[in-house]
Amino acid sequence: MNPATSISASIIRKTKLTSEIFSLWVKPENTESNPAPGQFYGIKPPDNADLLLRRPISVADTKNDRLRFIIRVTGKGTAALSRLPAGTKIDILGPLGRPAPLVYNKNVLLCGGGVGIAPLFYLARILAPSNRITTIIGVRRAEDLILVNDFRTLGARVLISTEDGKKGIKGILTDLVPRILDKMAEPVIYACGPREMLKKIDEIAGNLPVWGFLEERMGCGTGICYCCGIRKKTGGYLRICREGPVVNLKEVDL
Amino acid sequence: MNPATSISASIIRKTKLTSEIFSLWVKPENTESNPAPGQFYGIKPPDNADLLLRRPISVADTKNDRLRFIIRVTGKGTAALSRLPAGTKIDILGPLGRPAPLVYNKNVLLCGGGVGIAPLFYLARILAPSNRITTIIGVRRAEDLILVNDFRTLGARVLISTEDGKKGIKGILTDLVPRILDKMAEPVIYACGPREMLKKIDEIAGNLPVWGFLEERMGCGTGICYCCGIRKKTGGYLRICREGPVVNLKEVDL
Amino acid sequence: MLAGVKFRNPVIAASGTFGFGLEYRQIAQKLGGIVTKAITLEPRAGNPMPRIAEVCGGIVNSVGLENPGIQRFKTEILPRLRNLKSRLIVNIAGSKTDEFVQIAEMLEEDQITALELNLSCPNVREGGVLLGQNPKLVKNLTSAVRKRTRKLLIVKLTANFVDPAVTARAAEDSGADAVTVINTLFGLVLDENGQPLLGGRTGGLSGPAIKPFALFCVDRVAAAVKIPVIGCGGIMNGQDAYEFLCAGAKMVQVGTANLITPDRSWKIVRELAVICRLKKSVQFKKVRKARCKK
Amino acid sequence: MLAGVKFRNPVIAASGTFGFGLEYRQIAQKLGGIVTKAITLEPRAGNPMPRIAEVCGGIVNSVGLENPGIQRFKTEILPRLRNLKSRLIVNIAGSKTDEFVQIAEMLEEDQITALELNLSCPNVREGGVLLGQNPKLVKNLTSAVRKRTRKLLIVKLTANFVDPAVTARAAEDSGADAVTVINTLFGLVLDENGQPLLGGRTGGLSGPAIKPFALFCVDRVAAAVKIPVIGCGGIMNGQDAYEFLCAGAKMVQVGTANLITPDRSWKIVRELAVICRLKKSVQFKKVRKARCKK
Ligand SMILES: Cc1cc2nc3c(=O)[nH]c(=O)nc-3n(C[C@H](O)[C@H](O)[C@H](O)COP(=O)(O)OP(=O)(O)OC[C@H]3O[C@@H](n4cnc5c(N)ncnc54)[C@H](O)[C@@H]3O)c2cc1C
Ligand SMILES: Cc1cc2nc3c(=O)[nH]c(=O)nc-3n(C[C@H](O)[C@H](O)[C@H](O)COP(=O)(O)OP(=O)(O)OC[C@H]3O[C@@H](n4cnc5c(N)ncnc54)[C@H](O)[C@@H]3O)c2cc1C
Ligand SMILES: Cc1cc2nc3c(=O)[nH]c(=O)nc-3n(C[C@H](O)[C@H](O)[C@H](O)COP(=O)(O)O)c2cc1C
Ligand SMILES: Cc1cc2nc3c(=O)[nH]c(=O)nc-3n(C[C@H](O)[C@H](O)[C@H](O)COP(=O)(O)O)c2cc1C
Ligand code: FES
Numbered sequence A, B: 001m002n003p004a005t006s007i008s009a010s011i012i013r014k015t016k017l018t019s020e021i022f023s024l025w026v027k028p029e030n031t032e033s034n035p036a037p038g039q040f041y042g043i044k045p046p047d048n049a050d051l052l053l054r055r056p057i058s059v060a061d062t063k064n065d066r067l068r069f070i071i072r073v074t075g076k077g078t079a080a081l082s083r084l085p086a087g088t089k090i091d092i093l094g095p096l097g098r099p100a101p102l103v104y105n106k107n108v109l110l111c112g113g114g115v116g117i118a119p120l121f122y123l124a125r126i127l128a129p130s131n132r133i134t135t136i137i138g139v140r141r142a143e144d145l146i147l148v149n150d151f152r153t154l155g156a157r158v159l160i161s162t163e164d165g166k167k168g169i170k171g172i173l174t175d176l177v178p179r180i181l182d183k184m185a186e187p188v189i190y191a192c193g194p195r196e197m198l199k200k201i202d203e204i205a206g207n208l209p210v211w212g213f214l215e216e217r218m219g220c221g222t223g224i225c226y227c228c229g230i231r232k233k234t235g236g237y238l239r240i241c242r243e244g245p246v247v248n249l250k251e252v253d254l
Numbered sequence C, D: 001m002l003a004g005v006k007f008r009n010p011v012i013a014a015s016g017t018f019g020f021g022l023e024y025r026q027i028a029q030k031l032g033g034i035v036t037k038a039i040t041l042e043p044r045a046g047n048p049m050p051r052i053a054e055v056c057g058g059i060v061n062s063v064g065l066e067n068p069g070i071q072r073f074k075t076e077i078l079p080r081l082r083n084l085k086s087r088l089i090v091n092i093a094g095s096k097t098d099e100f101v102q103i104a105e106m107l108e109e110d111q112i113t114a115l116e117l118n119l120s121c122p123n124v125r126e127g128g129v130l131l132g133q134n135p136k137l138v139k140n141l142t143s144a145v146r147k148r149t150r151k152l153l154i155v156k157l158t159a160n161f162v163d164p165a166v167t168a169r170a171a172e173d174s175g176a177d178a179v180t181v182i183n184t185l186f187g188l189v190l191d192e193n194g195q196p197l198l199g200g201r202t203g204g205l206s207g208p209a210i211k212p213f214a215l216f217c218v219d220r221v222a223a224a225v226k227i228p229v230i231g232c233g234g235i236m237n238g239q240d241a242y243e244f245l246c247a248g249a250k251m252v253q254v255g256t257a258n259l260i261t262p263d264r265s266w267k268i269v270r271e272l273a274v275i276c277r278l279k280k281s282v283q284f285k286k287v288r289k290a291r292c293k294k
């Protein structure tokens, strides 16, 4: 059940990860919230009539009752959030959405394009104790890379693609996928990133299911406005905020 | 000529004067501005689509090229300004409006109701060297009193009325005016405060001219929107932001 | 109290902004009532994505009429809304009078309190004109539905390119029990390259940006008809709701605010109660007078 | 370039938001042009104070038609506007066709480029209906003025309770050279006690809050008429202006933004120039197509 009430949370740590990406550790007040990997929160930008809607941001990690969000500045809402100093109270609603399905004793492949790697980190931390994890991180420029060491610390194998070729292979993430998949027995694939990337991975994966972490412009994030649909192969839409954001890519029209 | 371009200014000191009133010393960047007593600035509240318009605020004092504003929190704009820490840059437009006429070798009576005393202080500082100044400050509660010692430091005589009777006489400002006027030869009166107060003083003053510092909800503050009229006795309106804010009360319908 | 029917309180969740009431039943029960998302005769897929854009002081949506159609609404959704402790209002849309009538006839279930006719649908016969822009069509449609339902009949008016006082009178004359004023305003949002941002190209503007216009319309319609007016448009807090009541509305609907936090309407109920107690509703009478003098 | 007349640039200061051009002549000269505050036949006092209220994303004004009347405009104001290096457009208001015509006849001065007919005045003969809400009245008025003036004739349309595409066609058919889309929306602002805040009770809503609606109207009108459309409503910066051009406007008017800083329109000229250069106006064509497919 999605929560109906938002909660107040304090920013307890803010770190700049790259020129565009920052990390927030927040501590919700008076509540325990146990988000599962794949779930997200609606973060309310600071009060401004220009910024009415919450910004959907995935949980990138948790620690005790604290939540980590890793956010890329792409517009005015995320820019406003990036300017909030530690200590600020923010209004958040969550956890929202259906979690990613968890697996045991599998060969797991995580594919994260850009900041899409963030929600996969939380998933990796939960899966790491009981699965073998390979992570591919694809970015445009080497300086956009985040979380590489964090994944390694979990014991995951990490592969990197950069378009500028300054780290890992020169190229895009999906160039790496076929080679890796070839060598994995019964892989379970999770992917988060741009639509074209998800589409490509789904094609490469053939019959293997791919759990895609989807994004769409959202109104409510809670399933009540029908703004965030993705077309189902069987017809009609499913709501990314409610039946997603993690969906079996085989079931949707990307 | 009113300026067409706003200027950036830094808040260099912020002080709380009472529970509702604060003082800002600001330093305009790259400009000299020489406001005269009675003039005001349009201060832009921090960016928020809810706060489009500038707030008209009188100059309460100047020092070198710095400006002092004394502001009472009455709504969301002034509340937003009151939250800005020293160091913040604000956008201000001014000096705006027609200055108060200056006099020499006169008995000057300044009547300030509430925060209305603020613009009279700057006037007093300019008039003090060449006039004898009596100031009446009227407030509701003794703790709302501001600038009393500042006026005394200028050598002005200061009388106080409080409605709670805890300082000065118990009553309202206009109770004091007749007694004081009786004892003043050829007084020149300046008054700033609520409309009813100005009206009363004008009545008491009889044929003496009273220079009233007027307020009205403003659109532009620069004379282009015709939102801030006050009815002239001769018919039609004058614009408080342009032909005012200091007007001879004999000429208008309060 | 609306046309003889009691509501727990005067705050209703507006159509399209509270789903079908399934997602937050616990909130729905505390409100005066909820209006469902629009239901059509046949299932509709709605518009392509993106369906929402944020603008200054509001949002523009182009959800379209995505809904499972009246059949599946009855078999799959209505049963799950059984024993709802607040009033259920079904928002009906269609492109022909006949569609509205058919749907109305299919909704005789006891658990439904009212039907709300959504007139903001492009009318096929009149070349792109909205049903709700033509007083004659409003009259015909309202009469036709009125004949087939004993439910409370609410007509939801648009103020796009039409004077809602005129269409409100048409609705009143044809037997409507109440009118909702207003639906979203037309809106076009372009991206930084000047291209339409929404999948449906244009959409409906809602939120605080439309509040002064909505208040104007409520004030005007309340002076024009005797049936109760349900005020809607940009209500974000109790004070906003209070202002709509002062402008002449008997009840209010809250839309966009629900998207921000699902329990916002419930918060508005509580804020409104505090305000009304404070003002002892003396103000109401004064305002009513001010309005009538106009 | 508008109907054969060259403008320095496509940004005009909107009526009522730049006075009569006297206060900031140095800015006025740098713009494409300025529209004066509305002029009527007789002097008008305008509405009681307060005349302005701030609302979410905009303002609501009830200035009314305060102006010195056409006579004093000609004798006291026009001479001071001599040698203005940009285009002077005079906004005309009245309650009868005849008043508009008389004013138009009195404005044959060379220094005036265009007349802009302000149709948002309550029309006396039709019981509270605005002139601009009735296509027939728009037609009659435009034809009548057209016969008496050789100036560029601009008709400023309202989108309150009327489809501006319909009135735009009426204006086009009657000889208008261009249309301005849109004037303010109706607005009512209540204070915390639910009492009308403005001296004029109701007013006109302008600013960013109306931008999506104004863009919708511009897009719609541009598709409906061949004469140029001047876009107006909520333009605060160069990007906003650019979007209006993409929606089909040939020029834009800036209103509320001038109140915030008098040189804002000039800033918009410079911002717009940068954007248009960046986009090489390739986008324009694309959008135009997107619009026409509709
Ligand atoms: C389920 C989900 C999880 C997400 N998790 C993360 C994350 O962990 N880290 C991260 O950096 N980003 C994440 N995003 C994307 C993030 O929500 C957008 O980048 C952000 O909302 C943009 O807001 P803005 O104000 O900066 O941009 P603007 O363009 O100014 O936003 C305008 C409006 O569009 C919406 N919008 C714009 N881009 C997107 C987008 N890509 N997805 C959804 N809504 C959008 C905004 O929410 C807002 O309502 C996630 C999106 C979804 C749907
Ligand atoms: C020429 C002039 C000089 C002034 N000097 C001072 C000063 O030195 N110190 C001081 O504390 N106050 C001064 N005021 C009053 C001050 O401008 C208002 O209190 C302030 O604008 C209120 O803004 P707000 O956002 O807090 O209130 P809100 O009520 O939220 O404001 C809403 C709108 O109404 C306008 N408004 C509300 N009250 C007033 C008012 N009394 N006068 C003008 N506009 C108003 C605001 O500017 C804003 O546009 C002056 C007013 C004028 C006209
Ligand atoms: C996402 C969304 C979907 C909507 N869907 C409908 C609908 O299906 N039927 C309807 O009559 N109104 C619909 N509306 C309009 C609202 O019910 C309401 O009339 C409008 O949003 C104005 O109120 P607000 O400003 O409080 O949102 C929708 C509004 C939004 C924001
Ligand atoms: C204070 C004020 C006064 C106005 N007076 C007039 C007027 O006299 N004649 C007119 O045609 N429009 C008038 N308008 C409307 C503007 O010209 C413009 O059409 C409207 O404000 C929308 O543009 P904006 O959102 O950029 O302000 C006025 C607007 C404001 C804010
Ligand atoms: S964002 Fe509202 S249903 Fe998903």
Ligand code: FES
Residues within 6 Å of the ligand: B217, B218, B219, B220, B221, B222, B223, B224, B225, B226, B227, B228, B229, B239, B240, B241, B242
């Ligand atoms: S506030 Fe605009 S003319 Fe005075």
